Amino acid sequence: MFVRRVVSSYGGVVTKMFDSPIRRSFTCGRISKSYEEDSVVLSEISKSISSADTESLVRMRNIGISAHIDSGKTTFTERVLFYTGRINSIHEVRGRDKVGATMDSMELEREKGITIQSAATYCNWQKEDKNYHFNLIDTPGHIDFTIEVERALRVLDGAVLVVCAVAGVQSQTVTVDRQMRRYDIPRITFINKMDRMGADPFKAIDQINSKLKIPAAAIQVPIGNEKDLKGVVNIIDRLALYNEGNQGETLRVSDIPPELKNLVEEKRKILIETLADVDDEIAECFIEEVDPTVEQIKNAIRRSTISRKFTPVLMGSALANTGIQPVLDAVVDYLPNPAEVLNTGLDISNNEMKVNLVPSSKEPFVGLAFKLEEGKYGQLTYLRVYQGKLKKGGYISNVKDGKKIKVARLVRMHADDMEDVDSIGAGEICATFGIDCASGDTFTDGSLKYAMSSMYVPDAVVSLSISPKTKDVANFSKAMNRFQKEDPTFRVKFDSESKETIISGMGELHLEIYVERMKREYNVECSTGRPQVSYRESIQGSSSFDYTHKKQSGGAGQFARVIGEMTAETQPRNVFETKVVGGRISEKFLQACARGFEEACEKGPLIGHRVIGVNMLINDGATHVVDSNEMSFKTATQAAFKQAFQNSNPVILEPIMNTAVTAPAEFQGSIISLLNKLQAIIQDTENSAEEFTVTADCSLNELFGFASSLRAVTQGKGEFSMEFKEYQPCPPQLQRQLIEEHNKKGKK
Numbered sequence: 085m086f087v088r089r090v091v092s093s094y095g096g097v098v099t100k101m102f103d104s105p106i107r108r109s110f111t112c113g114r115i116s117k118s119y120e121e122d123s124v125v126l127s128e129i130s131k132s133i134s135s136a137d138t139e140s141l142v143r144m145r146n147i148g149i150s151a152h153i154d155s156g157k158t159t160f161t162e163r164v165l166f167y168t169g170r171i172n173s174i175h176e177v178r179g180r181d182k183v184g185a186t187m188d189s190m191e192l193e194r195e196k197g198i199t200i201q202s203a204a205t206y207c208n209w210q211k212e213d214k215n216y217h218f219n220l221i222d223t224p225g226h227i228d229f230t231i232e233v234e235r236a237l238r239v240l241d242g243a244v245l246v247v248c249a250v251a252g253v254q255s256q257t258v259t260v261d262r263q264m265r266r267y268d269i270p271r272i273t274f275i276n277k278m279d280r281m282g283a284d285p286f287k288a289i290d291q292i293n294s295k296l297k298i299p300a301a302a303i304q305v306p307i308g309n310e311k312d313l314k315g316v317v318n319i320i321d322r323l324a325l326y327n328e329g330n331q332g333e334t335l336r337v338s339d340i341p342p343e344l345k346n347l348v349e350e351k352r353k354i355l356i357e358t359l360a361d362v363d364d365e366i367a368e369c370f371i372e373e374v375d376p377t378v379e380q381i382k383n384a385i386r387r388s389t390i391s392r393k394f395t396p397v398l399m400g401s402a403l404a405n406t407g408i409q410p411v412l413d414a415v416v417d418y419l420p421n422p423a424e425v426l427n428t429g430l431d432i433s434n435n436e437m438k439v440n441l442v443p444s445s446k447e448p449f450v451g452l453a454f455k456l457e458e459g460k461y462g463q464l465t466y467l468r469v470y471q472g473k474l475k476k477g478g479y480i481s482n483v484k485d486g487k488k489i490k491v492a493r494l495v496r497m498h499a500d501d502m503e504d505v506d507s508i509g510a511g512e513i514c515a516t517f518g519i520d521c522a523s524g525d526t527f528t529d530g531s532l533k534y535a536m537s538s539m540y541v542p543d544a545v546v547s548l549s550i551s552p553k554t555k556d557v558a559n560f561s562k563a564m565n566r567f568q569k570e571d572p573t574f575r576v577k578f579d580s581e582s583k584e585t586i587i588s589g590m591g592e593l594h595l596e597i598y599v600e601r602m603k604r605e606y607n608v609e610c611s612t613g614r615p616q617v618s619y620r621e622s623i624q625g626s627s628s629f630d631y632t633h634k635k636q637s638g639g640a641g642q643f644a645r646v647i648g649e650m651t652a653e654t655q656p657r658n659v660f661e662t663k664v665v666g667g668r669i670s671e672k673f674l675q676a677c678a679r680g681f682e683e684a685c686e687k688g689p690l691i692g693h694r695v696i697g698v699n700m701l702i703n704d705g706a707t708h709v710v711d712s713n714e715m716s717f718k719t720a721t722q723a724a725f726k727q728a729f730q731n732s733n734p735v736i737l738e739p740i741m742n743t744a745v746t747a748p749a750e751f752q753g754s755i756i757s758l759l760n761k762l763q764a765i766i767q768d769t770e771n772s773a774e775e776f777t778v779t780a781d782c783s784l785n786e787l788f789g790f791a792s793s794l795r796a797v798t799q800g801k802g803e804f805s806m807e808f809k810e811y812q813p814c815p816p817q818l819q820r821q822l823i824e825e826h827n828k829k830g831k832k
């Protein structure tokens with residue numbers, strides 16, 4: 085039998101028959117399908133949902149707030165909570181009152197003024213005498229905490245994309261856009277910071293169209309600008325909305341100011357034209373030259389937003405309390421309720437058949453644990469309920485191991501506060517205590533064996549050695565275990581050669597935050613080594629191998645012979661194949677060979693970093709009747725791997741980062757020369773009246789210390805962000821140096 089095992093870069097191993105499709109990281113869930121197909125299935129599903137369930141689902145929205153760093157997500161969310169009556173007063177990010185925004189509840193977040201963990205909350209919004217329930221997740225903007233965005237988007241039905249009115253579409257906006265596409269998330273866009281000098285919402289809209297390549301059009305125009313921003317005109321029903329009162333809590337509706345009438349008509353025309361490109365009904369109106377009604381426009385925006393063909397753009401200023409309430413109306417009007425999004429699972433009791441989940445309380449419970457957190461009262465597990473009901477005191481079962489667990493406590497989260505509830509229905513987000521699981525586990529009532537796809541976990545690119553300064557090893561390991569469990573992008577391993585604990589993650593800031601949390605939350609001060617790049621090892625050629633492992637002198641003998649080929653894979657994954665005929669190596673021993681291969685891939689022969697892009701085929705070998713055992717075959721495979729790897733033109737790969745630098749235009753020259761010095765490849769530059777942005781590909785190795793060099797050449801006015809792009813072979817000289825250093829370390 086031909087067997088092919090794929091060791092994905094996420095660490096999991098998938099074994100499949102040779103000619104059957106290989107399971108990739110996403111096999112189900114909500115990954116880039118056409119919404120038309122979904123809507124047919126959804127209309128069938130809706131027939132089986134009771135009218136009581138439907139009534140509650142249509143009033144529910146699960147939304148995320150995502151954006152580039154510092155666009156104002158947390159400030160925006162604070163207003164949402166205030167206007168919906170969830171909190172009594174507004175506190176600013178890094179505000180003078182030193183309280184900090186509600187959703188940045190971690191002490192470190194408040195000090196640094198950045199969001200580190202996504203925070204969930206809920207609120208109720210009244211629209212046209214109907215009450216809507218929002219579950220809301222505020223996510224971090226910094227790329228180092230990108231896993232928080234991934235897991236939030238995995239379980240949300242829609243999002244508000246916040247874009248800065250001055251900076252427009254920034255590097256992280258593009259990343260967030262990609263993440264939204266990965267999970268098929270419809271979004272409305274809010275252009276924030278309209279009170280700032282140089283605010284230009286229409287330029288930002290052009291950038292959404294051109295850079296994010298999603299048709300976007302304004303549904304509002306601003307009244308006044310910069311410091312004189314007073315409100316917005318809703319161009320669909322041609323009404324002016326003024327925020328009044330101390331904190332903009334009163335919304336006064338009035339006629340359009342005469343000086344804005346032309347602009348409103350011009351932008352309304354653009355809105356209809358853009359909709360005509362993505363919606364049949366508006367296209368028809370457009371061809372027949374009839375003005376669509378307000379109802380028709382709103383319906384078309386809803387249809388095209390939910391089908392991810394369009395994003396309506398609203399504008400305002402969170403800090404100046406302007407234009408927030410219309411965004412809440414737009415969430416109701418244009419983002420889907422849970423019954424309008426198709427969610428699927430795999431029935432593992434039935435050959436992993438794809439099954440549609442039905443958001444009905446009558447169905448057996450299915451939920452996904454998407455986030456774990458150490459709370460005040462023990463481990464908190466965030467769950468999204470996809471079908472059925474979760475009841476306090478009831479039992480649920482983890483599909484992974486079938487373990488039955490009692491739901492002792494059920495809560496709705498409000499930042500770090502919580503409210504106890506007795507049950508949670510389909511479509512909702514909640515949290516429970518005392519459930520031992522990993523993030524991404526699926527739970528059911530025990531009658532079903534459905535598994536939902538997990539989220540995308542990016543590879544770690546930076547690592548450093550860490551050790552506690554004191555002898556408090558117990559607390560050190562406790563913290564390490566907890567952080568690892570909570571954050572799949574944070575990895576810990578013990579290097580047996582250097583006898584050091586190595587932590588790795590998404591960037592320097594990511595690791596710095598954990599070192600700081602260790603001190604604050606566990607009272608363990610640590611010393612750390614210099615941040616190191618997480619290299620990968622691979623091959624560029626191929627070779628055959630014939631390796632015999634033999635120890636037959638005295639005691640129990642060992643014998644294994646493996647013959648085959650090593651070749652390079654085109655994808656950054658590792659594949660192990662066997663094609664042995666005549667039973668020369670038994671299936672049991674071949675499985676031991678597979679384990680040997682997996683272990684060999686974990687620690688590459690060149691410098692001990694993970695191997696990617698290698699295919700190892702064993703197509704022949706020999707077994708000794710008495711002396712062969714699993715251990716011998718595992719050892720033989722590892723040795724053969726090492727030998728073949730060295731003979732296949734081995735290379736060390738280094739992470740290349742997509743780097744974006746923004747600074748006042750006067751620093752353009754110095755930034756470009758700084759990037760040139762780092763051997764960066766400039767991809768794009770963009771100039772506005774005051775600012776200049778350059779994007780470049782640069783090796784991570786060169787980027788250590790970039791923050792201080794940038795500060796030095798821009799008088800502290802430059803900002804940069806970077807994101808992993810790909811692995812590329814490092815320069816031969818660096819490869820030689822790394823191997824030398826590694827060998828020296830090994831000899832010590």
Ligand SMILES: Nc1nc2c(ncn2[C@@H]2O[C@H](COP(=O)(O)OP(=O)(O)OP(=O)(O)O)[C@@H](O)[C@H]2O)c(=O)[nH]1
Pocket residue numbers: 151152153154155156157158159160176177178197198199223224225226276277278279280400401402403404
């Ligand atoms: N002028 C102006 N400043 C704003 C506005 N909204 C937010 N800010 C400021 O922008 C800074 C960043 O705001 P946050 O709300 O923390 O932004 P964020 O997107 O949540 O930040 P991260 O989660 O760390 O990426 C803070 O200093 C806010 O006061 C706005 O509408 N106008």
